[in-house]
Amino acid sequence: MTRRARGRFIRSALRLTSLRLRLVTVFALVALVAAVSVSGIAYWLNRDAVLTRAQNSALKDFSQALGDGAGGLPEDPACEMLRDMGTIMTSGNQTYQVVLVDRGGEDGDCVIETAPKSFRLDMVPASLVDAVHQRREDTEAPYHLYWQRVEIDGDPYLIGGAQVIDGGPTGYLLASLIPERDDLNSLAWSLGIATALAVIGSALLAQAAATTVLRPVARLSNAAQRLGEGKLHTRLEERGADELAELSRTFNAAAESLERRVEDLRAREAASRRFVADMSHELRTPMTAITAVTDVLEEEVDSLDPMVAPAVQLVVSETRRLNSLVENLMEVTRFDAGTAKMVLDDVNIADQLTHCIDARAWLDAVELDADRTITARLDPRRLDVILANLIGNALKHGGGRSVRVSVREESDEALGRDDVVVEVADQGPGIPQEVLPHVFDRFYKASASRPRSEGSGLGLSIALENAHLHGGEISAANAPGGGAVFTLRLPRQPPSENDEDTDTDGGDDGDGGGAEGGRPGEERSR
Template sequence: MAGEVRSRLRALWARVAPRARRALTVWRRSIQARVVVSTVLLSALVVAGVSFLLLQQTRNGLLEHRVEVVLGEVDAEMRDARARLAAASGTESNASRQQRDLVDPIIERGRGRGYSVALAGPAGEGRSLRDGGGEYTSGLDLLSIPRSLESHFDGVNRTTAWTYTEIASTAEAQTRAGVVVGSQIQLPSDGRTYTLYFLYPFTEEEETLGLVTRALLTAAGLLMALVAGVTWLVTRQVVTPVRLARQVAERLAAGRLQERLEVTGEDDIARLAYSFNQMATNLQRQIRQLEELSWVQRRFVSDVSHELRTPLTTVRMASDLIHDARADFHPSAARAAELLQAELDRFEALLVDLLEISRFDAGAAVLTVEEVDLAEVAERVVAAARPLAEQRGVQVWVEPPQGPVTAEADVRRVERIVRNLVTNAIDHADVEHPARAVVVRLAADEDAAALTVRDNGVGLAPGEAAMVFNRFWRSDPARARTSGGTGLGLAIAQEDAHLHGGWLQAWGRTGEGALFRLTLPRHPGTALRHSPLPLIPDTAPIPTGAAPTRDTPVREPDRGPRPVASSAGEEDR
């Protein structure tokens, strides 16, 4: 039984859930829907409150008026009854006849006027209508007379009293609201005091109240429809220009800088559209100026890079001759020849990087795709960088991956990315840190392959992780570059990663080192949605000692605290 109920509930939820999600979507995205619904709900609360107060006042007024009329009728009936009794001669032997003569005319008039009558008594003898006896309208349920009212007339010379009651009939199961009035009268035949109860139903009052209620409900429904329509119309006049502005803004963001809003009228919305168009025009002009400036800069870099190659070749040939003959020079001249050779090497590397950057800017960079084993690339790069690491006193190793880490990529560009990351980690190692190490980790899944380079260096200050890929940016301008970097390595590495459709991201914390993560799609054209390795490492220091082998257990990276920042333009998914 319980399983059947759960299955029915699941089936019901399966039908209701899509509609509920669509309704929530409309509620979240539509200002007009929220304003209309909120206004209608608030108006409904106000109308309900006002209608309730009006109904209460109408009901109280009808009841008070009805009670006044009933008391007047009862008073007239009692005066008529006393006059008839005073005009009749009676003795104790005909007391029952006097009761009938007293009550029967009243009962007959009650049938015509819609009220019931009951005669109880004698008062003060402890007898109740429920005990039997007495005269009353046929079909009247004597339980309709409340005991509280009967107890009021348990003695003689009691004043007229009334109360609300539910009038029941022995022929019908339904009760009707009404009022019951009691008044005492003395029969001349026996000198005893009897109580007459008059029961008046609120039939007309209930009909009137029902009519008023229906009228209020109809008016409230029409008012709610009117409020909803007016609110929808007003909000549409305000929201429609906002939606048009959003659409134009989206087209502007997509590069269609000539898009403008249509200005009609002179109201606030029209002035807003005019200001929006002015803003778009200024942005278009500034963007074009920046594009022209950027094009001039790229052109300048490209031209200068190409023009410097010829004189650099000549200077290189002369420098090589001088450097080869330095043994015959004076020690100071020999040192100058070595410095000249080193600076020419650095200048040539800078020129190569500038040419590569100009190719990226011109959109001329292309990929030569093949199956690449990232583990082999990492081992090859680490082996080449080991002399520099030993010179710096830094340990560098590659943690063996759990499985093959391959991707279809350009091996030259991937190797350049890894080389830049490793040499950058060695170059920024903290020389005062007792445990200096650089660890390369790799992992892959069905869609992506990832490589991280983690160091125990000086780390990155807040906000610097988004700036390390800027051209010529340095975290510490006073730091000496032992690896002879040009300041373009990470910028070129990021361009290489983007050319593959991948990510190159950074994490860092001052005094705790930094981590760079390269994520590549395993197949060209695959959109990346996640990375097999976390960007946020275990912030514990990297242990020193021998590099792990394939038989050595390696420490799996954990997700530690949140990163200080990540590279601009990419998300850690």
């Protein structure tokens, strides 16, 4: 997976885990709460209605049968009479069982159980027995019908009881509520399925709503990404009159304004580059002539009047400085215009360093530690520019002490390549921390008190551009023991797209952008 693909996947995952997921979650929670509330209310209402209807029906039948049977009994009925009464009460209705009790009758205590295996007197709760035998003085009927719901072996039942006449027999019934429980369980399952479907439906609806709402946001995000990548012509389609449409119009207006400003800046930058390039080319011809004259004057300086000789030497040095500045400006314009090319060759790094140091008479001031077998495919002229600038700056700011240059090979696992690493270390005071981030900036001066110096402030920036052209990098740091360390890292095989055999303005065989003719490279700002 490429880096861009991973970035898109991460952004999609973040979008999924943020607004879209929250919207779907809120919809699902609201639907769940609403469905559970409605289902719960519906269940309890139906439960109460079903149980009340079954209970009232059983109690009504029992009360009527108990009244009819007791009406035909004498004051002290015999047990057989109670047994016949119980048989009559349950013969026409199989939904409940009956227990009849007569205390102190003609045959003593008489207990009739129509189904002893299912319903016995000892199964009647004591609280219900007490309520049945409690006489009430505040009503016309001293005894009432009482009932209670109980569970027997895990199944629901209804137990009711009543005393017909004062001191007469008492009847109890046991009615099963299992069918009602099964009906209520079926209802609960139905409501549960309906709740689940409601939640799923709300989640799908939320997904559809989120897609509708977030689609313009996704388009805006993609447009902003393309705009950030430099595609300033990116625009959003303006549809509707809602807040998202207003946001699209605002984005389009901002993008249009940004495009105009960038085009204006590009035009100004291009004009500036053309001006610098034209000025550099126009200056090159007179500078060539002036340089030739100053070379003649320099050769005759010993024969000139002692009062005139210092002025001639100043003119010569300033002419060379101006010539170096023109060459550097021309090199910078090549980098800015993207026309700088490389002429690659197999280069022995140690030999290249020795040649660079020897050509500038630095042999006594540089300690070289390099493996003579390290080679790389580089542009020799541009490598010389880089090395001359780094070593020249180290000599200039090294406090007059020797500069150490070391070369080694390293494998860059992140990029999957082999690199050549050149370290240039001086023994000077080092680079101030506030200056360190700007050492490669063009025309940067560390101190405003000395804006004019021997260098133009372009050498290190040109060295960095040459390193980038090879696919490499230069970094600056301070050594723990003191002094500055510049590290040049170049691939042994540069990118194939830079493998060109032509060089723009290739007639320039000098050290464009580097140290020239034995003089140190450009100034390192400190």
